[in-house]
Amino acid sequence: MVKINNMSKQWFIVYCKSREENRALENLQNQKIESFFPKIKKEKTSRGKKTICEEALFPSYLFIHIDQEDGNFSRIRSTRGINDFVRFGGKVTTVPDKLIEQLKKLCYVLNNLDVDTKSLLKKGDKVEVMQGAFKGATAIFSCDDGLARSMLLLNILNQEKSIAFSNKEIKKI
Template structure:
């Protein structure tokens, strides 16, 4: 067996449908997604989006695969080509993409188990790096509201959870 990774171009927003239909045909595919924080209808929520919109990676044996069957799979337009040659992607590149997607998507900090109202926290990055603040409350899924003393005045400022850590007592 001489399986390789190929790239297919999908119809707009039909990558998941194409992946499902390829799976039903017994074809292994990879659809890289990342989680993003967005404001939808005034509420902050986490959504999954395609890392490469309209593209899907498939792992098939070039000798024994019916490429026209893949091309006619629901949700797929065609293979990505360079001239007449179908684009291939190395195994190493796919592994790097998979690892990157896993590490990006697992970076969420769970502030409910880390901080309680009134806890002292330290800001790890950004323009307020190194300053101490008081944790006040959750501000959405990936942000927290902090009380920061600037020029002897208490200010409520929202920070990304990745930018704060519990202050050492």
């Protein structure tokens, strides 16, 4: 029997072997297991040169999205690079979907990437314009306009106008 909805899927935390998060992530993806490894770009100075490198937001930890009843926990524990699931009081720890969404958004913002509006904003959401001529204005998210832009409904002189904004310029209220 194939389940159509993913309502029983939950996010779990796995503890990885030291410096093997990327190996574990790759092996989980090869097994078709949705996983998330939050990283941020950081500027470092090495031998007088500034370089940009990626660092783990939570070193040695990955988030995985599996069905609690159908998920093969022993297969995941035996995946190369993974030590075990994070537990509190002997019980495997789950993470709310909303927290994962917030972490993804945080990674986009910290890495100065375009906000992934498909997963973060829905039609009708209120947003605030953070930069440009309309800075501080409140608008309503209408739709995506390509990968880096979104269409917003902005009330100008008591008329709603549809205007395109860069995803970097807006944030959800």
